[in-house]
Amino acid sequence: MSKSARARTQRNRDGQEPKIHLGELDNHLGYFVRRLQHWIFRDVNAALAPLALDVILYSILETIAANQGAAQIAIAGRLGIERARMVALLDELQQAGLIVRERSEQDRRAHALGLTPRGRMILKKANVAVAAHEKRVARRLGADNYRRARAALAQFETD
Amino acid sequence: MSKSARARTQRNRDGQEPKIHLGELDNHLGYFVRRLQHWIFRDVNAALAPLALDVILYSILETIAANQGAAQIAIAGRLGIERARMVALLDELQQAGLIVRERSEQDRRAHALGLTPRGRMILKKANVAVAAHEKRVARRLGADNYRRARAALAQFETD
DNA sequence: TATTGTTATACTCTATAACTATA
């Protein structure tokens, strides 16, 4: 190993950690997206924890609310959740008394999903918590950056 | 269930799936970030697969290259990887002959990480593949959106 | 006492395949 390389394993003179550079990663949107996503994920989950929800359960509740009577596979497909995994997530929401699964009259293979009164009440509280989280994201990112990022990313459509 | 709710479990007249709305999710940066991150993750991993790498192994290689001689914990900390998980990832890179772990002369607990000649060669090819991926992201997002998103997100600093 | 690398464990997430009841 070169002398300069060896030097980087040491602490600096002032006792600080040596600064780690990112190389090409600094030019890749994917790195920044992953870093932001990680922070957002933890912050929003902390915000939802008092309601016994996480961001996935919340997203399912909100999507059911916006599409009363939709089938499991439709909600799962829109949110990018495997239908096999959806089963356990809906079991959880149902056991918590937040949703109902009724057999669809049009297609008796399908379950028509809906919120219970309690589900609507919890969702309302969740939306308050998530709005507060969203403000933290905006403050953290800076108001202008937040607006620009949201505008830019909102136009991305998955296959 | 109401008649309108019941209607949404059906296909439309033209046989198309009924459109699923996102409700409040449409106002949350986190939803867009997650969606983009998912697409990027799959695309970059497909780009790196021919080199027997994924985006995590690539990120480690690139960061080692930019910080020759750094310790495992320093690289792991910068990339947000648990040091326990780092062990298996470095095992993989070492078995593939891409990196070396030398005992640090300054701190004999630590491993000084470095790339082998083969590691440098593979990393060079990986950076070509990732640059092509980055162009796909930019095209998919639109050149302006891509620039705005990168500029906005680059300023986000994790704790 | 604290830290680096390591091992082990448990939990979650993802991806598949197969089964049932319906279409």
Place this chain on the structure above:
DNA sequence: TATAGTTATAGAGTATAACAATA
């Protein structure tokens, strides 16, 4: 034959705790 929901399983990712060597 194909689809919606379900069950089961294997692999990957994440989070912890504990240990040996070293600081």
